[in-house]
Amino acid sequence: MDPEIAEWLQRALLTIGYQHRERMYADVEAVLQLFQNFLVPKAETYTHDNGRSQLLLSLIGTVPIVYQSATYNIPVAFWLPTSYPSVAPIVFVTPTALMLVKPGKYVDVSGRCYHPYLAYWNNRSDSNLVGLISVMQGVFSQEPPVYAKSNVSSQQQQQQQSSPTMGSYPSPTTSLRPAPPILNYSPRSGANTSTTQPSGANPQLNRSSSSSAAAFGPSAHPLTPQQAQLHTKLQTTLLEYKRASSREMDTLVTVNKQLNDAENSTKAEIESLRDLHTKIQYNITTLTRCIEQLNAKIEQIQAWPEEPVDEIICGSSVVHNQLFELVAEEIAIEDTIYLLGKALSQDKVELNAYMKHLRNLSREQFMKKALIKKVKVQLGHVE
Template sequence: MVRQYDLYLQQHMKGKYSQLEVAKQDARNAMKHYKDLRPNVDNFMYNNGTSKSLMSLTGTIPVNYKGTTYNIPIAIWLQEAHPQVAPICYVRPTSSMQVRQGKHVDNNGRVYMPYLNEWRQGSHNLIGCIQLMCVVFGEEPPVYAKQGTPARPPPPPPQSQPYPPQPVRPPYPTPGFTAQGPPTTNYQPNFRPQMPPYPSNPAQPGVPYPTNATSGFPPYAGYPPPNNAPMMTNTPYPPQPMAQSNLVNSTIDETMIKASLLSAVNDKLKRRMKDTCTLIQTEMTELKQTERELRDGQDKLDKIIKRLHKENSDADANMLILQQKNEELEKELERLQDKQDNLGDNMDDVVMATTPVYRQIVSSFAEEQSLEDTIYYLGEALHKDVLDLETFLKHVRSLSRQQFMLRAIIQKARKSAGLASVY
C-alpha cells in the first residue's frame, strides 16, 4: 500500500523539500508502520501569517488507554526543511469530538512534546514521534465526546475501536489557522482547559456528562474517556504550597525547597527516560529489520558465490579439455606436414595401391590407356601420309590384340576384388 503513494509524494514534494529523498523515506517508513496514515497536500498558515503548501500525513494512530485500543485522529505536517526541522503535529477531531487541553495538547489541537523541541536530524524521525504520541495520549487522552453526543456502551476491550467516519471538510488545520506554541523553548506548557458548561444535576435522565467539578466524561464508542481527575491547571511539577497570611515575612524551610527541587528534577528525568526508552525501542526495531535484510542479502551473496565457484570450476575443466585438443591438433598438423615434405621423394607410393590385385588393375589400366593413345597417334600419322596403309594396319592389329588382353585382365582382376565391371 505504501508504494502506491510513492508517485504522489514524488509529484507534490519535488522542488519544495530541500532533502527530498530523506523526507520521502521518512514518510514512507511512517506509513509502513502505521497503515491508517495517508499523504495529503494543503496550505498551512504559520503564526506570522504566511501560508505554504505542505505535505502532511493524516489518519489515525492506535492508542492504548486502560486496556482498550482507540484510534486517535492526527495530522503531521512536514516542513520544507524536513528532517532538519521538527514536524508540526495536531490532533484532528471529528465533528462529534472536541479537543481536550492538557500538558501535551493546546486548545487548538497542536501537540507539544520534548521529542519535538529536541528534534535532531539522524536521531529523530516520524516513527519515534508517533510512538511517543501514542504513549502520551495513552496517559492523557487528547479528545472527548461533545456535549449532547449520545453515549453508547463501550464495545469489548480486545478489539480496536475506530472513530466514526469523518465528514468531508478541509484538512486540519484549515487555511487561516494560527498555531499556538508553548510559552518557552524549555517546554513547560500550562493550559487551563475550557470545558463547556454541564448541567447541574448529573443524575438527570438522558444527561450523559458529569458536573463541572470533575473532568470525567462518559465512555464514547471510539473515544477514550479522560481521567477522572479534578479540572485543574496541568502543571509539569507539583504546585508549591501557598504561604499563610500570617507567615508572609517568614522564610521557606530549606527542606521544603530541596524536596520541591528533587520532585521537579525527578519528574523531568522520568519524562526524559520515557522518551529515551521509546526512542531506543524504535531504533532497536529498525536495527533488527536492517539485520534481517542484511542476513537475507548475505544468503543471496553466498548462493551467488557458490554458483560462481561452480562456473569457475567448469571453465577450468573446459580449459584443460581445450588444451588437450590443441595438442592433438598440433601433433596431427606436424604429421601431415611431414607427409607433405616426403611426398616429392616417392610419387609412386602416392598413386600405387596397397594390395597386389589393386596394383595389377592400376598397372593394366595405365598400359591399356597408353595403347589407346598409340592407336590414336598412328591414325593421325596415316592422315598426314607419314605412314602407308599397310604399315598402319600391321601395327594397329598388334596393338589391338594387346589392348584386348589387358582389358580382359582388368575385368578379371576387378571381379576378384569385388569391384563392378567397367566394360
C-alpha cells in the first residue's frame, strides 16, 4: 500500500475512534492490495436510519464482476462502523447519473445490500472485508444490481463512455484530509470487453478501456404484445418474490439480532455466576480455615490442667487470706458510706439516722484500716 495512503489511514482510524484499529487497518490494507485500482478509503459522514449522523471510514469505488463472459465494474460503497469487526459493514450500490438501481434478491430499491454473510456476521469467525467483497462479486455476477436509464440520449451515452472518471460520488461532508483519487478501472488483458455484449443487454454495456461502470438494461429489440404481457407478469412476480424475500430476510435479521443479544446476555450472566462462585468458594475456604483454628484453640484450652478455685481466689497463707478479707470489708464499708450519702441527698434517710450509721461505719472502717496496716507490716509491706 502507498505510504501516503497508509499514513492517512492510520490517522483517520485514530481520529474517528475505531475500537479495533489494528484489525481495521489489516482488513482495509488487504482490500486495497487486492483492489488497489478499484476501491479507495474516504472519511465521510454516514446518516443512520434513525437520522443520527456519524463520521465513518468508507471504501468507495467499484468491484469487478464477470457477466456473460465480459468484465464490468459495479459502483459500490462499504461503510465500516466504529465497532468493526464486531458489527458487520454497511454495503450500498451507488449508481452513477446514467444508472438506476435494479432491486433484486440481495439489493433493495435504495441500493442497500443484504446477504446472509452480513446477517450472520457475528456467528462467523472468518468474517472480513475481503470475504464480503468476494461474496458480493459472486452475487452481482449472477444478478447485476444496476441498469442503464432507458431515456438517456446517445450523446449522454457517448459522454459517459468517454468520461475518464468512475462516476460522481458525493464528496465527504467531513473528512480528515483529501482521500486519494479514485483510479479508473482498465479491463483485464485478454478480455474482449469492448466488443462483446451480453445477450439482451443495452448497447451502453459495451465498454471501452476507459469506461467506468457497468449498466444493465432491457433489450433494444421491440417486444410483441404477448412478450410485453409476459414481461409485465414476470416483473410483478419477481417484485412480489422480492418483497416476500425482503420480509423474510428482515425477520431473519431481527431473529438473529435477538439471538445474538440473548447469547451475549447469557454469556454475561454466566460470567457473573462464575465470579459469584469464585467469591463463594473463597469465603468457604476462609470460613473452614477459621473453624479449624477455633477447634485447635478449643482443644488446646481443654488440654490445660484444672486449677482449684480456692487456690486461685484465696491467698497463699492465712495472713494473706486475712488481708484479703480486711481489704474487701474496708471497700464494702466505703461503698456503704457512699450509698448512705446518696440516700441522704435524696431524702430517703433522716439526718439523725445518717449521722448515727456514719459514725459506726467510720469507726469500723478505721479499725479495718489499722488492722490492714498492721498485717502489711507483718508481711513486710512497709508504706
